[in-house]
Amino acid sequence: MSTIRYRFGAEGDLTAPSDDRLTVGDPRVIDFLGKLARKLLVPAVARRHPELGSLGFFLRPAELHRVVKHMQHEDALVFPRGNVFHVPPANVDTIFVYSWALSALAGNHNVVRISERSATAADTILGALNEVLAESDPIIGRTQRMVTYGRDDAITGALSKWADVRVIWGGDNTVEAIRKHPLRPSARDLTFPDRTSWAALSADGWRAADPAQKRAAVLGFTNDAYWFDQAACSSPRTVFLVGTDTSDVREEFIELLIEVSGQRGWEIDAAMAVEKRVNAYGLAATGAISSMEFPANSVTAMSLITVPDAPRHWIGAGAFPFAEVGSLLDLVPAMNRQDQTFSHFGFSAEQLREFGLALGGRGVDRIVPFGQALTFGSLWDGYDLPREFTRLTTLSV
Amino acid sequence: MSVFTLPQAAKEEVLLKELSALVEHHREKCEPYERILAASGYTPADSIAGLPWLPVRLFKNLELKSIPDDEIYKVLTSSGTTGEVSKIYLDKESAAEQTRRLGATVQSVLGPKRLPMILVDTKAMLKDRKSFSARGAGVLGMSNFGRNHVWALDNEGHVDLPALKEFLEKYGDEPFLIFGFTYLVWLHLYEVARDNGLDLSNGILIHSGGWKKLIDQAVSPEEFRARLAGVGLTNVHNYYGMIEQIGTVFLEGKSGGSLYAPDFADIVIRNPQTWAEQPVGEPGLIEVISTLPTSYPGHIILTEDLGVVHGIDDGDWPGKRFSVLGRLPRAEARGCSDTYREAA
Numbered sequence: 001m002s003t004i005r006y007r008f009g010a011e012g013d014l015t016a017p018s019d020d021r022l023t024v025g026d027p028r029v030i031d032f033l034g035k036l037a038r039k040l041l042v043p044a045v046a047r048r049h050p051e052l053g054s055l056g057f058f059l060r061p062a063e064l065h066r067v068v069k070h071m072q073h074e075d076a077l078v079f080p081r082g083n084v085f086h087v088p089p090a091n092v093d094t095i096f097v098y099s100w101a102l103s104a105l106a107g108n109h110n111v112v113r114i115s116e117r118s119a120t121a122a123d124t125i126l127g128a129l130n131e132v133l134a135e136s137d138p139i140i141g142r143t144q145r146m147v148t149y150g151r152d153d154a155i156t157g158a159l160s161k162w163a164d165v166r167v168i169w170g171g172d173n174t175v176e177a178i179r180k181h182p183l184r185p186s187a188r189d190l191t192f193p194d195r196t197s198w199a200a201l202s203a204d205g206w207r208a209a210d211p212a213q214k215r216a217a218v219l220g221f222t223n224d225a226y227w228f229d230q231a232a233c234s235s236p237r238t239v240f241l242v243g244t245d246t247s248d249v250r251e252e253f254i255e256l257l258i259e260v261s262g263q264r265g266w267e268i269d270a271a272m273a274v275e276k277r278v279n280a281y282g283l284a285a286t287g288a289i290s291s292m293e294f295p296a297n298s299v300t301a302m303s304l305i306t307v308p309d310a311p312r313h314w315i316g317a318g319a320f321p322f323a324e325v326g327s328l329l330d331l332v333p334a335m336n337r338q339d340q341t342f343s344h345f346g347f348s349a350e351q352l353r354e355f356g357l358a359l360g361g362r363g364v365d366r367i368v369p370f371g372q373a374l375t376f377g378s379l380w381d382g383y384d385l386p387r388e389f390t391r392l393t394t395l396s397v
Numbered sequence: 398m399s400v401f402t403l404p405q406a407a408k409e410e411v412l413l414k415e416l417s418a419l420v421e422h423h424r425e426k427c428e429p430y431e432r433i434l435a436a437s438g439y440t441p442a443d444s445i446a447g448l449p450w451l452p453v454r455l456f457k458n459l460e461l462k463s464i465p466d467d468e469i470y471k472v473l474t475s476s477g478t479t480g481e482v483s484k485i486y487l488d489k490e491s492a493a494e495q496t497r498r499l500g501a502t503v504q505s506v507l508g509p510k511r512l513p514m515i516l517v518d519t520k521a522m523l524k525d526r527k528s529f530s531a532r533g534a535g536v537l538g539m540s541n542f543g544r545n546h547v548w549a550l551d552n553e554g555h556v557d558l559p560a561l562k563e564f565l566e567k568y569g570d571e572p573f574l575i576f577g578f579t580y581l582v583w584l585h586l587y588e589v590a591r592d593n594g595l596d597l598s599n600g601i602l603i604h605s606g607g608w609k610k611l612i613d614q615a616v617s618p619e620e621f622r623a624r625l626a627g628v629g630l631t632n633v634h635n636y637y638g639m640i641e642q643i644g645t646v647f648l649e650g651k652s653g654g655s656l657y658a659p660d661f662a663d664i665v666i667r668n669p670q671t672w673a674e675q676p677v678g679e680p681g682l683i684e685v686i687s688t689l690p691t692s693y694p695g696h697i698i699l700t701e702d703l704g705v706v707h708g709i710d711d712g713d714w715p716g717k718r719f720s721v722l723g724r725l726p727r728a729e730a731r732g733c734s735d736t737y738r739e740a741a
Contacts, residue, residue: 270669270682274701275728278452284436285429285459292436297670302436316728 002150007114008129009145014111015162020143022107024078024390025068028137029104034061035136039128049121051227055094058376059101067105067378067386076392080107082164084389087178089170089192090115093122096146098376099167099385104144106389111159112146157181165190165389171233190388192381195233195340196312197373199224200328201253203243205346217345218256219264220371224343226266227374229317233381234341234366234373238310238321240331242347246324254301254320261298261318268297268318276300276316283311289321307334328355335363340381342366343373399505400498400659401648401714408716409445412663415688416448416696417441423694426463430694446665446674450684450697454481456641462486464692473534475640483641491692495644496541498689502646502659503542506634507601513568514543515561515600517577517586519550534640536576539603543574549586556589565595572599578606579635582625583616590628598629605636605646609723618720622653637702637721641695645687650713656721657714662687664719666706667699680705680722701725 004014022029040046040056057063071078084103088096100112114122126146133141149155160166160181168178169192183189199221206214224236241250268276280292280300288309289302297318304310304323307330311321325331328351335342342364344352356367365382368375378385403411420439424431434449442448455461462469464486471492473485487495516536523533540546547564551557564573575597577586582604590597602625611621618635625633637656638646647656647664658664665674666681675681683704690696703722712718 269728271701271725271728273669274452274454274682274699274725277699278454278458281433281452281455282458284433285455285461287432289436291438294672 002152002155004155005148007126007146007148008112008133009141009143014145014147015158018109018143020109020139022080022104022109022139022143024071024080024107025065025105026107028139029107030061030064030068032132032136032140033059033064033101033105035132036128037061039132040125045124045128049124051094051121052124054375055097055125058098064105067102070378071106071386071390073392076394078390078392080109081389081391082108083162084108084110084165084167085159085163086110086112086167087169087174088112088114088167089174090117093118093120094125095169095376096122097125099169100144100146102378102385103165103167103389106386108165108389109143110145111162113156113159114146114148116148116150118148153181163187168192190383190385192233194338195381196338197234197236197341197343198238198240198310198331198339199236199343199370199373200240200242200331200345200347201249202344202346202351203241203246203249206249206253209346214252214256215260217370218253218260220369221343221345222257222260222264222266223371224373225320226261226264226317229272230319231314231317232374236341236343236373237315237319238304238323240307241322241324242326242328243324244326250301250322254295254299257320258296258299262296266298266318272317273297276319279311279315279319283309283315283321307331310334312338328352329358331355332358335359337363339363340365341368341373343368343370345370398501398509399714400501400661401505401657401716403660404715405709405717408658408660408663412661412686412688413442413445413448416445416686419688419691419696420448422691423463423696427461427694429459429461430463445663445686448686448697450699451694453483453639453641453698453700456483456485456693456695456698457481460484460486461695462693464488468692473640473643485640485643485695486693487643488692491689494691495689496538498659498661499538499644499646500542502648503539503603505659506603506632506648506651507542507574508572511542511544512572512574512601513545513564514540514574514576515547515549515564515586516540516543517549517575517581517604519552519554520548521552521554535578535605539576543576549577550581556585558589558593561589561595562593565597569596569599572601575600575602575604575630577602577604579604579621580606580610583611583614583621587625587628590630591624596629597625598631600630601632601634602630603634603636605638618654639685639698639700641698642685642687642690644689645685647685647719650718652713654720655707655712655718657712657718658686658716661689664704664706664717666704666719669725675706677706677708682725683719683721701727 037056037059040052046053086099096112100110103110160183164187167190168175171194175191175193283289290305291303293301300319302321304321307323439449468488469486470489471487475483518536547560635649636646645662647658649656663686665684668675668681683700683702686697704719706717706719709717
């Protein structure tokens with residue numbers, strides 16, 4: 001066995017039986033998470049790592065109580081699932097806290113495997129977690145553990161056998177690799193495989209918007225796209241221009257995008273610029289796009305020949321294929337299970353609802369306005385996470 | 398006969414014509430290439446720097462060839478760091494032409510006769526299929542320009558001192574050729590020559606393979622040259638080339654420090670922000686240009702190497718003189734489908 005580095009919680013056998021019991025919405029957990037939220041919302045932290053500010057907001061007591069209320073069930077008694085083993089992604093450094101916090105709030109015993117490649121924001125969070133631990137009920141440290149270990153089938157295998165729920169983030173390859181380790185018959189996986197996310201712009205809505213609205217939309221879109229180098233599962237890549245003769249909309253949108261991404265200081269270095277050239281040229285060579293423009297290193301714009309040609313893999317930061325469609329409904333056949341977030345601007349609630357219903361659950365888990373693509377919620381990837389982390393006992397008298 | 402003869406202006410005039418014709422040739426014969434040019438709005442260029450380039454990595458991701466399948470004579474492969482492999486398609490004519498031009502280039506410093514030759518490598522490497530493609534092809538290709546070869550390393554990779562001594566006894570009084578990868582020359586030839594007093598003063602060294610391993614040991618190109626001169630080896634030529642432009646090498650001039658393009662090739666240094674050509678002295682990405690690739694569209698390639706032009710028509714040979722500064726790091730995604738492979 002490789003060595004286990006204990007990053008949070010009590011050291012020692014991770015899979016040993018425990019007499020500690022937490023309840024759904026356990027006050028000791030709420031107290032802990034509330035203190036953590038306060039640490040993350042300290043202006044100095046939130047300035048340095050804005051994503052920790054969003055996390056702190058998600059963990060504030062009012063929100064926690066709302067989630068706990070949502071866990072309750074009219075027709076059943078609600079309990080924790082038991083043991084939960086989390087395998088979060090390496091590079092989106094806040095995801096592990098969201099999935100762990102919801103599971104802890106449900107009263108589960110958790111082991112979170114933190115990647116060896118985790119980034120600086122993860123270290124900041126772990127620092128905050130440990131500070132709060134010192135002033136919290138000791139049951140937290142005994143039941144909530146975060147560890148780092150190298151590739152080690154024995155440890156992963158043991159934790160998989162221990163778990164009642166296993167949470168696997170990090171895409172198809174990780175899901176497949178982790179699934180080689182059997183679970184107990186009663187246990188199950190929550191998997192977060194590779195996803196594709198899209199953006200749609202209503203040409204009519206855009207033309208009707210005033211300059212401030214357009215700017216706000218582009219600012220939101222810029223955050224969605226550039227935050228994780230356009231590589232998060234929720235980052236929009238292809239932009240669908242919905243309407244007719246949309247070239248004026250596209251031109252104005254790209255112009256604003258260059259301006260706003262420049263002002264926001266999203267920098268595209270030479271390596272990323274080359275990466276984008278490689279991908280754009282590749283799409284041109286295979287006949288997926290009919291034109292490519294490189295107006296600035298921050299923005300690569302491409303014209304898709306058909307909607308199904310829209311790439312479903314990462315093509316670099318600030319790389320945007322565009323395609324024009326007559327209506328949102330025209331996109332329905334192209335959407336599939338892999339599709340996660342569909343961010344939009346300029347549509348009516350009616351149009352969006354019609355689109356959502358037409359999808360029929362065959363694809364797209366989230367339909368959100370520009371600027372909210374990356375905002376984590378407890379309903380994620382089609383799961384109601386608080387419910388997934390609880391079990392129900394029915395009681396008829 | 399030297400192939401380093403044309404001043405920059407004259408070279409550009411010749412090359413612009415030939416390369417523009419090559420662009421048309423590849424557009425006609427290679428559909429993916431034509432699509433790329435069409436998508437980027439290609440119009441004929443009036444300067445070398447205005448000609449359309451392909452990123453070198455495309456040869457790893459795509460099958461790019463301008464010959465029908467039944468004319469493929471050889472497929473060259475390079476092993477990349479992440480297991481991606483470039484595939485370079487040659488027909489019989491282009492295979493012969495690249496050998497001929499490579500010969501003409503090295504003969505510019507070796508003279509027309511084949512010289513006795515030390516290969517600073519091990520014969521065993523040829524049998525190792527995994528490392529063969531890049532290193533083996535280089536050694537084998539270069540071995541054509543010598544005779545009475547001796548391998549400086551035995552099958553275990555240790556220096557074969559008796560073989561070297563015997564070679565020098567027989568041929569050490571006349572010009573002889575030494576070829577090897579830069580770090581192998583440093584590790585295995587330089588140190589052994591110094592410690593055993595081998596006389597390499599009639600040797601002409603041709604070496605390549607990047608400086609990274611040496612820079613890790615804090616050996617600069619200047620120090621490499623100075624230390625080799627210490628064991629009598631003053632005739633030293635580094636070269637820069639890649640499998641994607643096989644047959645074309647950019648050779649170091651006799652005073653050292655700068656590389657030059659043969660008459661049928663050139664380089665452009667590009668600013669990675671504006672993509673325009675950099676002025677002399679400003680580093681950027683190296684674009685390599687050659688009229689040799691006719692069977693695949695590798696005539697103008699943007700590498701992921703950084704370089705700088707030091708001067709034009711002011712060195713050992715006419716044309717641009719430049720250095721390679723290192724490699725551009727590979728961009729990495731930091732998203733949530735960035736799987737961690739240590740997962741399992």
